[in-house]
Structure formats: C-alpha cells, structure tokens
Amino acid sequence: MANPYQYAETNQERFLDEYQHLLKIRTISTQPQHAGDVARAADWLKDMMLEIGMERAEVILMPAGRCPLVLGEWSGAGPDAPTVLIYCHYDVQPAAVADGWVTEPFEPTIVDGRLFCRGAVDSKLHVMANLKAVESWLAADAKPKVNIKIVLEGEEESGSENINAFIAAHPERLAADIAVISDGAILAPDQPSLTYGLRGICALELHVQSPVNDLHSGHWGGSVHNPIQALCEILAQLHDDNGTVAVPGFYDDVAAVTAKDRALLEQVEPFLQAEWDDVVSAPAVWGESEYILPERLGARPTLEINGIHGGYTGDGMKTVLPARAFAKITCRLAPRQDPERVVRCVAEHIKNIAPATVSVDVQTRGPGAEAVLLDVDSLAMRSAAAAYAHAWGVEPVFERTGGSVPIAFECMKVAKELVTMSYGLKSGRAHGPNENIYLQNFYNGVRAMIKFIEIVGESRG
Amino acid sequence: MANPYQYAETNQERFLDEYQHLLKIRTISTQPQHAGDVARAADWLKDMMLEIGMERAEVILMPAGRCPLVLGEWSGAGPDAPTVLIYCHYDVQPAAVADGWVTEPFEPTIVDGRLFCRGAVDSKLHVMANLKAVESWLAADAKPKVNIKIVLEGEEESGSENINAFIAAHPERLAADIAVISDGAILAPDQPSLTYGLRGICALELHVQSPVNDLHSGHWGGSVHNPIQALCEILAQLHDDNGTVAVPGFYDDVAAVTAKDRALLEQVEPFLQAEWDDVVSAPAVWGESEYILPERLGARPTLEINGIHGGYTGDGMKTVLPARAFAKITCRLAPRQDPERVVRCVAEHIKNIAPATVSVDVQTRGPGAEAVLLDVDSLAMRSAAAAYAHAWGVEPVFERTGGSVPIAFECMKVAKELVTMSYGLKSGRAHGPNENIYLQNFYNGVRAMIKFIEIVGESRG
Numbered sequence: 001m002a003n004p005y006q007y008a009e010t011n012q013e014r015f016l017d018e019y020q021h022l023l024k025i026r027t028i029s030t031q032p033q034h035a036g037d038v039a040r041a042a043d044w045l046k047d048m049m050l051e052i053g054m055e056r057a058e059v060i061l062m063p064a065g066r067c068p069l070v071l072g073e074w075s076g077a078g079p080d081a082p083t084v085l086i087y088c089h090y091d092v093q094p095a096a097v098a099d100g101w102v103t104e105p106f107e108p109t110i111v112d113g114r115l116f117c118r119g120a121v122d123s124k125l126h127v128m129a130n131l132k133a134v135e136s137w138l139a140a141d142a143k144p145k146v147n148i149k150i151v152l153e154g155e156e157e158s159g160s161e162n163i164n165a166f167i168a169a170h171p172e173r174l175a176a177d178i179a180v181i182s183d184g185a186i187l188a189p190d191q192p193s194l195t196y197g198l199r200g201i202c203a204l205e206l207h208v209q210s211p212v213n214d215l216h217s218g219h220w221g222g223s224v225h226n227p228i229q230a231l232c233e234i235l236a237q238l239h240d241d242n243g244t245v246a247v248p249g250f251y252d253d254v255a256a257v258t259a260k261d262r263a264l265l266e267q268v269e270p271f272l273q274a275e276w277d278d279v280v281s282a283p284a285v286w287g288e289s290e291y292i293l294p295e296r297l298g299a300r301p302t303l304e305i306n307g308i309h310g311g312y313t314g315d316g317m318k319t320v321l322p323a324r325a326f327a328k329i330t331c332r333l334a335p336r337q338d339p340e341r342v343v344r345c346v347a348e349h350i351k352n353i354a355p356a357t358v359s360v361d362v363q364t365r366g367p368g369a370e371a372v373l374l375d376v377d378s379l380a381m382r383s384a385a386a387a388y389a390h391a392w393g394v395e396p397v398f399e400r401t402g403g404s405v406p407i408a409f410e411c412m413k414v415a416k417e418l419v420t421m422s423y424g425l426k427s428g429r430a431h432g433p434n435e436n437i438y439l440q441n442f443y444n445g446v447r448a449m450i451k452f453i454e455i456v457g458e459s460r461g
Numbered sequence: 462m463a464n465p466y467q468y469a470e471t472n473q474e475r476f477l478d479e480y481q482h483l484l485k486i487r488t489i490s491t492q493p494q495h496a497g498d499v500a501r502a503a504d505w506l507k508d509m510m511l512e513i514g515m516e517r518a519e520v521i522l523m524p525a526g527r528c529p530l531v532l533g534e535w536s537g538a539g540p541d542a543p544t545v546l547i548y549c550h551y552d553v554q555p556a557a558v559a560d561g562w563v564t565e566p567f568e569p570t571i572v573d574g575r576l577f578c579r580g581a582v583d584s585k586l587h588v589m590a591n592l593k594a595v596e597s598w599l600a601a602d603a604k605p606k607v608n609i610k611i612v613l614e615g616e617e618e619s620g621s622e623n624i625n626a627f628i629a630a631h632p633e634r635l636a637a638d639i640a641v642i643s644d645g646a647i648l649a650p651d652q653p654s655l656t657y658g659l660r661g662i663c664a665l666e667l668h669v670q671s672p673v674n675d676l677h678s679g680h681w682g683g684s685v686h687n688p689i690q691a692l693c694e695i696l697a698q699l700h701d702d703n704g705t706v707a708v709p710g711f712y713d714d715v716a717a718v719t720a721k722d723r724a725l726l727e728q729v730e731p732f733l734q735a736e737w738d739d740v741v742s743a744p745a746v747w748g749e750s751e752y753i754l755p756e757r758l759g760a761r762p763t764l765e766i767n768g769i770h771g772g773y774t775g776d777g778m779k780t781v782l783p784a785r786a787f788a789k790i791t792c793r794l795a796p797r798q799d800p801e802r803v804v805r806c807v808a809e810h811i812k813n814i815a816p817a818t819v820s821v822d823v824q825t826r827g828p829g830a831e832a833v834l835l836d837v838d839s840l841a842m843r844s845a846a847a848a849y850a851h852a853w854g855v856e857p858v859f860e861r862t863g864g865s866v867p868i869a870f871e872c873m874k875v876a877k878e879l880v881t882m883s884y885g886l887k888s889g890r891a892h893g894p895n896e897n898i899y900l901q902n903f904y905n906g907v908r909a910m911i912k913f914i915e916i917v918g919e920s921r922g
Binding site for chain 1: 660662664671672673674676677678679680681682683684685686687689690692693694696697698699700704737740741742743744745746747748749754757758761763765766767768769770771772773774777778779780781782783786787788789791793817818819820826827862863864865
C-alpha cells in the first residue's frame, strides 16, 4: 500500500462492516444488564487496536459496576516525535423501538446513504473513524511521524465518574503533545467546523422558607410572605430587561469577545440561527442584544434556572400556603471565570436582595468546571482545519459551543495542546430515536484523521 | 324535668358517653373502605334524632360511593314559629398512629379534662353538642318556640360534592329563618368568638411556554427566555412591595374595612398575633401595612401562589432549559368581589405584562365562591352572642376568617339569616395528630345551643 489514503479507500467497505459490528453491541453504560455487552465491546476494541498494529493495548477495569477504559499506544515514531492522544467514547444512550425508532435501534440500517443505529453519531462514528485512520497509517509504507495514543471511554453517557480519577492517578499514561477530543458534531453536511471554546459550569440550589409548616392559604394568606412568591421575586431580579445577569461581580473576570471572535463567529451565525429556528422555535430570540447568537451561546456566561418547585402541583387545587420552595440554578461560564467565585457572587447577591420576611439558603452543587478557550492559531487547530479542508473540500469555520465538556478540561492537564474533532451532524439525533449519520461523514472522518496525523507529523517530526 | 339546662346538666355523663360512641366510628369519607362505618354512623345518628324526639329523620343516600346526609326535623313550634337549621358534618379526616398520635386515634382518651380522638373537634363535637341541646329542649317541660332542622353532612372532608346539589334540588328541605353553620373554632378557651365574615375564592393556573421542547441548557442557554424565569418575572409583578396585589381593577369592588370593622377586629388582634407566632412563625409578618392582622387575614383579598413547577427538581442536577413551567394561583376574595371578574382581571394583567419571548396561557379552575359578610346586629348574630355569653360567662368577640366555607354561601340561599357557631379551639389540631377538645367546650357548646334556641324563640315566637 503506497499511502494511507489509498489504503482507506481500498478498505472502505470493510471499515463500514467493522463499524456496523461495533454498533450492534449494546454498550449502554447506564444499564447494568448490559455490563457484559460493554465488556465484550471493550475486548473487541482492544483486540482491534492490536490487530491494526498498535504496540500495546489494554482494557483498564474501573471500580465494580463501572465500564472499562480501553487504552492503546503506538510509539514507533520514536521518543523525539510528538505524541497525539485521541479520546472517544464507545458507550451509548439507551434506545427502544417504543421511543419512536423506525428501525431496530441496535441493527444498523442503511437507507439512501444514511446509516441508522444507536451510537451511529454519538460516538462510535468517532471511535471507528479514528481507529481506521490509525490503521491506514500503520498499514502504509511510510509510518506516521507522530506517536499515537487512543483512549476509549466506556461511561461518558453515565457520568464519566472514573476517567478523571484515572488521569489524575496516571497522568503519564495519557500525556501527549496534542489531545484530540473526538465527539460532537459539525455545523452542516457541507460545512465542517472546529470548536475553539467550551463554556464552564457551576451549580447551586436556592431554598426559601417562610412559615415553619405548610399552612391553609385561607387561614393565613395575606399575613405571610409566600415562599414561592419570594423565590420568584428573587429569581426575577437575577437578570435585567436585556437578559444580562444582574449579579454584581458576575462578569468581572469574563474574557471579552474580541474583534477576532466576532469575525469568526459571524460565519457561524446563519447556521446557528437556522438550527435555532428548527430546534428551539420559541416565540422570539432572547438574550444580550449586544451579542450575536453564537456569542450568546458560546462566549457569554449565563444564569439558567433548571428547575423550580414549591407547594402543590398535582391535579385540581390545594389551597396551601407552602412552607418552602426551591430552585436549581446552573451558570455557564465564560473563559477566566472561576466556578467557585461565581457561585459566591450569586449567593451573596441573593442574600442581599432576599426580603427579611423569609429565610434563604444557597447551597453549592458540585465543584463546577472552568471554561476552555483554545487558540485557533495553535498547531493542533491549524492542523485540524487543514485536515477538514482536505477531507470535506471546504474550509472549516470556528465555533464556540455552549455546553461543558469536562474531559476537555482534564485533557488540558496532560496535553500541551487541545483540539476537538467531530465528524457527525447536529441533525444526527444523538440521544434521540433514529440516530443516524451520512456514510460520507464516516469516510470523511477517516480521511480527516489521516490528514491530521500527517500534518502534525510533518510540522513537528 | 323543669328546663333544658337542668336536663343537660343531669345527663352530662351520658352525653359524653354518646359523643365517645360516635367518635369510635371511623367515618373517614375519603377512604372507600370506611363506607360501611360512615353508613353505620349515619343510621346511628338518624336513630338518635328519632330517640330524642324529632318528628322525622332520614338518611339521604348520595350518588354511589358518596357518603349520605342525615336530615332531621321537628316542627312542634307550629307553622308561624321561626325555623332554625343546624348544619354540622360527621365525617372526619384519616388518622394513623404513624402520623404522630400519642393515643389510638379512634379510641377516645380523656386526660386532665381533655379528650383526644380523631373528630373530637372537627366536627363530632358540634354534631353531638347540638343534638344533645335539641334533646334537652325536647325533653323539657316547655317545648322550644322554634322549629328545628338538623342536617349532618358525610362528605365535608372529601369535597362536599353533593350537598350543594341537594340544596339546589330540594331547597324546601333546608329552608329556614336562621341557618347555623356549626363547625370551626373559637379564639381561645376563655374567649368565645363569632365569625361575621368569610372570604370567597377563585382559582387559576398560569402556564408559560418558551421553546417547543426541553433543551440542553448549555447548547441553548443565553438565547432563550427560560420559561421558569419568565414565570417568575410575571409572578413577581403581581404584588407591590407593600404586599398589595398589583393587578389593575383587582380591588375595584372590594367592600371597605369600616371603622366598625376595625373596632371589632382590634379585639381579635392579640389572639391572632399569638396564634401567628405559634403556628406560622415566619421570620416576620408580611402584608398590607395599612391593615391590622385580622383585616389582612379576614377582610382583605389575597393572591396566593399555591404551587409552582418547572424543569428538573429531583436529586442532583440536570442541565435542562425546560419548555414550560406553571403555577397554581388562588385568590381569596373580599365581600362584593365577583370570582369570575377577578380571574378575568388577573388573566388580562398577566397577558399584558407577559414578555413577547414566551407564550402564556391562563386557565380558570372551578367556579369559585363569593365571600360572605354577615350583619353583626342581626337577630341570629345577637342571639348567638348572648348564647356564648351565657355558656362561657364571657362576651364573644367578632372575627372574620380567611377561609372559604362554600356551605355558608349555599345556606344563605335557603335561610334568611346565617350565623356560624363553633365550640372547639384552634389549638385542637383539627386534621392533625392528637386532635382534642377540652370537655368543658363540649358542655359549653350544649349550653350555648340551648340558649340560642331559647333566645331565637323568645325574640320571634
């Protein structure tokens, strides 16, 4: 085989078969009854790593009841060559015909160039495209000029409880010059995109108590500050009319949206607006008017009420004046915001504005996570952009996504540079019924990773 | 027997025995497995009506599965004499030792002059005190100068679905000059009280929708008006800082609190404040500063949020930006407020202030009920006041209670005058564990009703 591109093209059909083989294994990490399936997939992936020529491959068992990591390594480029770490996850969300699947969810079905199966886009697409790219390199005449590590997580869909601990305990196992987080989706079939920012997160709960017990609203209504009302009065003061968070200090450390950000994100705007119209479809767009949609979603911090409850919410009516009410809140963080400091700001503000007629209790939930902001001019990012341009024939645009990917933050601890590479589409219905990919995205993914390895190797080797 | 007072005193011990007999019957109207107990109690009460000398007594069956009415009548005072209708209910709330009862809930237990049992105060106290007062009259030498009707409801604790329909279908069966609603509680052991006002009620639900489906708060947060937040912003605008309802037109028809009201209610204030400190015990009293506590609770309308829900409220966190959120609202109404008009005012205001970024839906719940305001100078009220003064040795004060008693409103349709007469205490833990009365309140109740019948008969006979 002359080169990896030719190898990939020649073996395209077999690659697709193997991808389908993995798709059939029900690697549902949240359902203990599928622990055997997950273990079988892990073994199959480890064996494949060895088959394609990686030097070491290992199934790393996790605490009882948790799904294993699969770790493979090829160091043939030598100690002076850079190392690329590729992260993907091989576990999937549950799926059942009753949820609205047109096909059997674990039976890969190809219709008009699209493949329908649970895990098709999230994220066995990435597992197999990357493995097959590495295989193409290891089978080629010229070996890669980078060392390669592949880590495949088995519990991304059920909390990723153990991978961070593994990284912390064994940083050398995943140490790399460049980490590639390969998950997620690009903007559109003919518009690849690269994520250069991920928001952080922090969480808190606000509890309001007024009377010591639930009261009869007839007997006592008019003399007691209803805790639901007080909670609403507090929550209503956390944003101004522009949708800006009205908590003093909240924006203190927020990295400004630069002219460069604006220029990059303006290219993303039409795609995001179309998706907003399709997926959100609220009566009107809301939020900070001085920022364009991709900035509101990716570059600006938010304060979101995820849940609220108080009093009686069943059928009919119950004339209760409840003792307490609560809300669950998360803030999405912009780069440079410290999760702990943000929680403290919000908590202090709530205590300052809370009326004396009720008592409030603000509780932190979890450690939170910092935002990730990547340099679009880094070697990793430039290499990924060139790889997409090669595979898709279209230059990628750069986006910032609003979600938080804790593994990205963890990988930054063991890798000098980070890049995220996605091959699926947002319309691929990850987590939903009839999850699917265009087969072309699988082939493009293989080609993109081959090219990425080539470019990094040439730049640094 | 010379007179009814002597008869009641002589038979005090037997009265107590019979009261305890009724207490032992588990007349829990909300629990179908106790239908037999309810039927047994209804028969026992009907038999007792006949035994004590009423001319007619009847168990009136209700639609399948619902608890019967018991109706008794004595017309011995002749067609020209006034008729007094006494309403009580003989069904009770559920009770179990596990709820915190120190004694067996359906085993009457007397300790230090107090009787503990489910139904002791709510409302078999009233059923038996009134029946025994009538017995005392019918057994005396001089017969009463009023005709007497007694109606005992069996489903007050489970919604009173059928009694209103019965009254509407057979108004003549309950027609009276004076209706006595005998239920509830007086202010304190040595301070009898008479209720001259009851608030009305109307109910609605407010639903707010923003995106068409629940969204990932990371992916979309910052671009969508969170429906929980929008709901809070709307609800926070329904009161001003003084606790006054900030809905245009809400107070338009409200009967003013007069100087006479203030004079009456000032006497109630210390009792209510003590009860507030004990039962409510919120960080501070809240509400319209220009009104004293008994006015806020009894004479002023309210807008109360009884329940709120939106998003995820289970353990842990879920980063959802929910599609919808809702709140349940009831308004307690002052005299002259029309329930339908108030719902309309609130709904219109909500639609006016709702932001264009969400859609709102306001739904009426139930027909509501108008407030009741009684004339403290009516014959019925003056007679009741004199009866309390006789039985307790203390002049009663006049209060207005915040709850709504639909049967009071219904009885006003078939009776020329209305009065409410209560013998229990607010501290008697109606609906709670260890429900109890002071035995003295039972004896005082018997005496008060004997006196009431005497005074009404003398005034009108």
